[in-house]
Amino acid sequence: MSDVFPKWTNQLPLKILIGAGLVGSAVVAGAWYYLTPKYARVGYQPLQPVAFSHAIHADQLGMDCRYCHNAVEKSWYSNIPAAGTCMNCHNQVLKDDPRLALVRESAASGKPIPWVQIHKVPDFVYFNHSVHVGRGISCVECHGPIHKMDEVRHAKELSMTFCLDCHRHPAAKIRPLDKVTQLDWKWSQDPKENERLQKLHGEKMVADWKVESLESCSACHR
Template sequence: MPQIFTASADTWLRAMLLLAVLVICAGILLIGGYMDSSYATLVGWVRDQPVPFSHEHHVRGLGIDCRYCHTSVEIGPQAGLPATHICMTCHSQVWTGAPMLAPVRESLAKDTPLQWHRVARVPDYVYFNHSIHIARGVPCVTCHGRVDQMPLLARAEPFQMQWCLDCHRNPAPNLRPPDQVTRMDWSDWDNHPEQHKEYGALMVKAYGIEPSKLDDCSICHR
């Protein structure tokens, strides 16, 4: 009876199976690495804006509170992007002829809104409410980083589901006094956690926050 397989067939089969396993493992590592990379999370990336607005200048330099421009952050799901009239409150008197502010003046003249591009955003299928986070004392820096140190706004956090779940499952360390949520420098808390460790736990009880329910799918996917 003729031999169907050559003597080396078994070796080739083993080699192909090994190669397939290596390719699969490499693919998993590649995908995992990509998902954690800045190319996927966009952490540290900036976006082109109609005006090169500097949070560093306006927040740290001039001391403007976040809520001055983001007017609905305390009362609605969205923080709100600055309307032209907010910009012109100051720039009708200062830097009135600055070339970089031409889009603002044109927006006012034509009565058309500035087309700001969101830097920090969750996917469209995710429900997020700014006001509830502000009311419970989650400070702006938790999600947006030290914007007072950003000449151009960059994404500070990945806004991936695991990142959100980590906070939902243990919100206490991220809670601060609600009347100070726009404060940028929390180094006295971060560098001395032993002095403030009880605050978050007390606020979780005071607000009736139930972390066991905050990772339910319906909280964010509605």
């Protein structure tokens, strides 16, 4: 009597099991790695209609963020300045430069420059700039080192856990109000000492300013 199944089939169940395990692991690993804002958003760096460099304006020239984003302390969103704000200097600096043609045209006609928005939370998230900036949360915490970027890049994931991490431990990020727009600022150049001072002063600021650790859904969603 010949074999109904050849001998190699003895190993088949084991092989199928191992194979399924490998494929399953690969799919889970891929989903873990790719299906997250850490992959989807970080690194987004669209081409802008005007090659405006934050590195030149904010770092090299030392301009304050609020020279252009002048309503950020009062408004829930951080405004893009009108082209007129650019023209305060560029009516004299690089006055005929072709790279600024769109800015001049916009200032003259009122037609907006089609800047591409980079940091975009979902429409059901009600993030308020003024309340964060007004309670010692620096621009750098969510936007990364903007003052070093020639082209703005989405540097942090801005996922829900990103928000919650800070909402649970605001003392780890909070800083004095006059240092909010100084993105390079640290308590100390020594990382250990910086951490110690951050903890020391952070907890005091959280207590003094009555900073709430809001974790309820309606803090951000409504």
